[in-house]
Amino acid sequence: MLEIIDLKVKAGQETILKGISLKIPKGETHILLGPNGSGKTTLLKVIMGMGSFQITGRILFDGEDITDLPLDERARRGIGIAMQKSPVVPEVTLGGLLEMIQEKHGNGKLEERIEALNCHYLLKRGVNENFSGGEMKRSEMLQLIAQNPKFVLVDEPESGVDLDNIVVIGEALKSLLKPPREIDKSRSALVITHTGRIMEYLNADKGYVLVGGQIVCSGNPWDLFEEVNKHGFEGCLTCGRCSHEGV
Amino acid sequence: MKEYNMILKEKAKKALHKKAAYGSDLELSASVSDQKEQPLESLDNLDKRIKEVSLLSGMITDETKRSGSFYQKGDSVIYEKVQEAYSGKVEIMKIEDALQKHSWLQEYWWQMVPVDMDKYTAQVELLGRGGYFIRILPGAKVDKPIQSCLLLDESGSSQRVHNIIVAEEGSQAQIITGCTVSPDIKNGFHLGVSEFYIKKGAELTFTMVHNWAEDFHVRPRTGILVEEDGSFINNYLLLQPVRSIQSYPRAVLAGKRSKVRFNTIVYGQGQSELDLGSLIELKGSGTTGDSISRALGTEQSNIIMRGRLKAYNNKARAHLECRGMLLSTEAVMDAIPELSVVGAPEADLTHEAAVGPVDEEAVEYLMSRGLKQDEAVSAILQGFMHTGIKGLPEILEETLSKIFSNMSEKVI
Structure with missing residues (x-):
């Protein structure tokens, strides 16, 4: 589904990602852990095609090289993103945006999802305009569901939200990635998490630890999370249990 | 009455060279056309090309969707009609006829706009012809819009009109008015004085669409008086190029709990010089005002968005918002919000001004x-x-969509 080969990313003079390679097969959910500033959000943005970066390496999606493909083309190919901090777009209402997304992607009726994500009262407001942390995340999930992507990028869905909202967002993400009736098992995801709480809702297949722009460890996401909790991210640099090559 | 008219004429003569407070100064011709247009039996009889431009200004020929219509071409009023179902609820007529019919109208004549405000009001008094009188009778709930159109059909021609709109006590109505020119017209000027009287508990929404030509000058002069519990909403749309417009309507909220809202949508194109704004004077207790402007500056347009809130009452509240986007390196935009409180320390006035690019x-x-x-x-x-803005004719909504879609190409 998604393959990244030796991806190096610079913003101005600063090198942010230093040769990332990974593969996320069809139907798998992978988790990305890492300290602040390690390049996690940049990796997601670069996969989506957002921002102004200097890039070398290749990004393949469904076998197609999308490294130079414009952002909107990637979205139409089936890549979707839920951002950690999305911009405020006061000019466009959430309801209006959902209509436009549905025109593009046609994911049937959304009423039940709007209900489940408690977004009714947000539909007439500008996107993210005076939204709380929870409202912003719920709105992101709703947009993703409307977009119906094949591959989902999710940046810290649990940050800045209370426990009740984590449940709502977690359930929505769960049903997006593994629909209850298993109609579509082919959806894949790369999810960034800091607290690991969202992992309770995901049947994640693999995890990575990103430190200083490099993947320093990979493996079972729960094991990785436990290690990080015990020894911190620095521990990943010294433990030596997994090779940096070929992760 | 004669004496009052003499006084007005004298004042106007003295102001014939008086420059306006804002906007570029125009040297106006004092010539008046003798051309007379024939009245129409029906709006359907309008020439096809005129029909099209009228439509873009909100004037539809299917009158089943309107409660009444008024049409002035040049100096001639060619159509005025109240639909049968609204007879006894609405009056629409040429201003000269209204002054003949209602002697009381003299008390409204040049009350909200001083005749000697500047050379443009003076010209309207001395050389003016036509304009409409629209009156919504007491308690009348007029569910379909009233429409009017003021059109110029000849290059180099001019229009000087004086309109009076009275929304009587407890009435409710919506007026859509278009000011426009026929497609091949190049230059000319339009001076329009409009005086609004919103009586106790009345509600009026007034939507004005301006579609002019690239070498056209426009100087509207507007005054609005709102009585107790009265409400006035003014929507203004400028969507086509024009050489210059300067307008600064003044609304006086005299009655308790009276309110006003100005919505201004301006699309600056070509070499348009646009100096637009509004003044809201909050005099009564519990009065509220909103003045909201949105402007897009493209090409070499020069836009000034003004706004002033002036509170005289402690229990007054108003908000002013000027927001603009500049889409050209050759365009200029100024946002000038002003707040003024006169002896009312508890009055609550706020403003917000922003000019920026597309994010x-x-x-x-x-x-x-x-x-x-x-x-x-x-x-x-x-x-x-x-x-x-609610209740715009579909064609206008479509026009707006088309304009924005074309504009996005200029931004990218």
């Missing part, structure tokens, strides 16, 4: 949902300019 991050965000770049920009521009 690239927002465009990128919408594109991440699958929208093409031009669609994303168009959605943002459309939303930016949409200030909640």
Whole structure:
């Protein structure tokens, strides 16, 4: 589904990602852990095609090289993103945006999802305009569901939200990635998490630890999370249990 | 009455060379056309090309969707009609006829706009012909819009009109008025004095669409008086190029709990010089005002968005918002909000002014949902300019959409 080969990313003079390679097969959910500033959000943005970066390496999606493909083309190919901090777009209402997304992607009726994500009262407001942390995340999930992507990028869905909202967002993400009736098992995801709480809702297949722009460890996401909790991210640099090559 | 008219004429003569407070000064011709247009039996009889431009200004020929219509071409009023179902609820007629019919109208004549405000009001008094009188009778709830159109059909011609609108006690209505020119017209000027009287508990929404030509000058002069519990909403749309417009309507909220809202949508194109704004004077207790402007500056346009709130009462509250987007390196935009409180320390006045580009991050965000770049920009521009104007004719909504869609190409 998604393959990244030796991806190096610079913003101005600063090198942010230093040769990332990974593969996320069809139907798998992978988790990305890492300290602040390690390049996690940049990796997601670069996969989506957002921002102004200097890039070398290749990004393949469904076998197609999308490294130079414009952002909107990637979205139409089936890549979707839920951002950690999305911009405020006061000019466009959430309801209006959902209509436009549905025109593009046609994911049937959304009423039940709007209900489940408690977004009714947000539909007439500008996107993210005076939204709380929870409202912003719920709105992101709703947009993703409307977009119906094949591959989902999710940046810290649990940050800045209370426990009740984590449940709502977690359930929505769960049903997006593994629909209850298993109609579509082919959806894949790369999810960034800091607290690991969202992992309770995901049947994640693999995890990575990103430190200083490099993947320093990979493996079972729960094991990785436990290690990080015990020894911190620095521990990943010294433990030596997994090779940096070929992760 | 004769004496009053003499006084007005004298005042006007003295002001014939008086420059306006704002806007570029125009040397106006004092010539008046002798051309007389024939009255129409029906709006359907309008020439096809005229029909099209009228439509773009909100004037529809299917009168089943309107309660009444008024049409002035040049100096001639060619159509005035109240639909049968609204007889006894609405009066529409040429201003000269109204002054003949209602002697009391003299008390409204030049009350909200001083005759000697500047050379333009003076010309309207001394050389003016036509304009409409629209009156919504006491308690009348007029559910279909009243429409009017003021059109110029000849290059180099001029129009000087004086309109009076009276919304009587407890009445409710909506007026859509278009000021426009026929397609091949190049230059000329339009001077329009409009005086509004919103009586106790009356509600009036007034939507004005301006579609002029590239070498056309326009100087509207507007005054509004709102009595107790009265409400006035003014929507103003400028969508086509024009050489210059300067307008600064003044609303006086005299009665308790009276309110006013100005929504202004301006699209600056070509070499348009636009100096637009409003003044809200909050005099009564519990009065509220909103003045919301949205402007897009393209090409070499020069836009000044003014606004002034002036509170005289402790229990007055108003908000002023001027927001602009500049889409050209050759365009100029100024936002000038002013707040003024006169002996009312508890009055609550706020303002917000911003001029900036289209937010690239927002465009990128919408594109991440699958929208093409031009669609994303168009959605943002459309939303930016949409200030909640309701009840616009479909054709105008379509025109707005088309304009934003074309504009997005200029931004990218």
